[in-house]
Amino acid sequence: MGNYNFDTRIERRGSGCIKWDRSEEPDILPLWIADMDFAVAPEIKEALQARVAHGVFGYPKAPDDFYEPVCDWMERRFGYRPEREWFSHSPGIVAFFHFFCKGFLKPGDKVLMQMPVYHHFFGAAEKNSVEVVKNQLLIKNGRYEIDFSDFENKAKDPGVKAFFLCNPHNPGGRMWSREELQRLGRICCENNILIISDEIHCDLVYKYHGKRHIPLASVSQEIAMNSITCLAPSKTFNLAGLQTSIPLIPNPVLKARYEQMLDSFGIFRPNLFGLTALPAAYRYGEPWLEELLEYLEGNLRYLRSWMSEHLPMVKVMEPDASYLVWMDFSAIKPAGRTVHDVLLEEGWVWLEEGCEFGDGGEAFERVNIACPRATLAEGLARIQRGLEKADLIKKEEAR
Numbered sequence: 001m002g003n004y005n006f007d008t009r010i011e012r013r014g015s016g017c018i019k020w021d022r023s024e025e026p027d028i029l030p031l032w033i034a035d036m037d038f039a040v041a042p043e044i045k046e047a048l049q050a051r052v053a054h055g056v057f058g059y060p061k062a063p064d065d066f067y068e069p070v071c072d073w074m075e076r077r078f079g080y081r082p083e084r085e086w087f088s089h090s091p092g093i094v095a096f097f098h099f100f101c102k103g104f105l106k107p108g109d110k111v112l113m114q115m116p117v118y119h120h121f122f123g124a125a126e127k128n129s130v131e132v133v134k135n136q137l138l139i140k141n142g143r144y145e146i147d148f149s150d151f152e153n154k155a156k157d158p159g160v161k162a163f164f165l166c167n168p169h170n171p172g173g174r175m176w177s178r179e180e181l182q183r184l185g186r187i188c189c190e191n192n193i194l195i196i197s198d199e200i201h202c203d204l205v206y207k208y209h210g211k212r213h214i215p216l217a218s219v220s221q222e223i224a225m226n227s228i229t230c231l232a233p234s235k236t237f238n239l240a241g242l243q244t245s246i247p248l249i250p251n252p253v254l255k256a257r258y259e260q261m262l263d264s265f266g267i268f269r270p271n272l273f274g275l276t277a278l279p280a281a282y283r284y285g286e287p288w289l290e291e292l293l294e295y296l297e298g299n300l301r302y303l304r305s306w307m308s309e310h311l312p313m314v315k316v317m318e319p320d321a322s323y324l325v326w327m328d329f330s331a332i333k334p335a336g337r338t339v340h341d342v343l344l345e346e347g348w349v350w351l352e353e354g355c356e357f358g359d360g361g362e363a364f365e366r367v368n369i370a371c372p373r374a375t376l377a378e379g380l381a382r383i384q385r386g387l388e389k390a391d392l393i394k395k396e397e398a399r
């Protein structure tokens, strides 16, 4: 028995949360968007409560040592210590991608990304008239691998100015190895392509495989100077609603350019509650995170064995990291409807639809397992029920 009870079901409906309140239908079980149904670490809540009790919420100022707990955290967990002067701020990582497209690229420029991928990567590019160049990920032995020769050919296009990397990868949960990062980094440096490495899921690493997250900036000085790393406490500590993220920009020229651009939008400082929660999280949140990771790994094991027992025709991609699990439903072929709609309409369970992640995602659904195990069990049972009701699996086959 641990110190935190992740089995507790907290009612989120009516709390102004997109995951549970978006659907008008209250009986839909939402396992889609990437936030967790768990309360934050008590130390974060206490820091916020103390801030609220103060009662004055004027313009904030980050203390000089604001980023220090993040530097300590990264040194402890990844063996890599960035300088605190390299950090900047953004209301969110999605916002960062938009700022980047506006401030560093111009309409008609091209950006390379590996498909399928988190939809705001190509969303930000498209909304800013930046062309997306796709390096399709390949599935080998049930996990994503990089097609390096395709990547290298596409990187040679002089129109490609940036590469959006997702490490660990959403939706596949893959952590890229040092060799893979070195190779990608070298190709980008040789072709003057700036790398944006989104590492928002970097702390949610499962223990079963024994691997450690490798920050792209730690791979070489040259790559560090040619990259911006997107970091945030929002996934790790479930703080997405505080809109506080911290791009890491070791290159002072790029950092000055980014901050000038923020300034041009009148964005001068982080949010007051983010300023309060972030240092509390990185200073005191580690015991909570360690227990959370064990719980998530238990959920992953549960899902894996439940799926192989009840729905063996659905292939589960084994994640190295993140509480998002990518499942291949290509063996199930509803007529005139998508699997996603069948699950929603017949099973009353809302997963994230694979096609949202672009090319290669069409046959998949992504399930968020960051919820009490009983909720996950209910979600899985609803998937089965939905497929049975639509006559897509036989009842006996599912038992």
Ligand SMILES: Cc1ncc(COP(=O)(O)O)c(C=O)c1O
Residues within 6 Å of the ligand: 034, 091, 092, 093, 094, 095, 118, 166, 170, 198, 200, 201, 232, 234, 240, 245
């Ligand atoms: C890879 C990735 N980047 C960014 C985000 C969202 O970041 P933010 O809430 O800071 O905009 C997510 C959320 O799921 C994500 O998976």
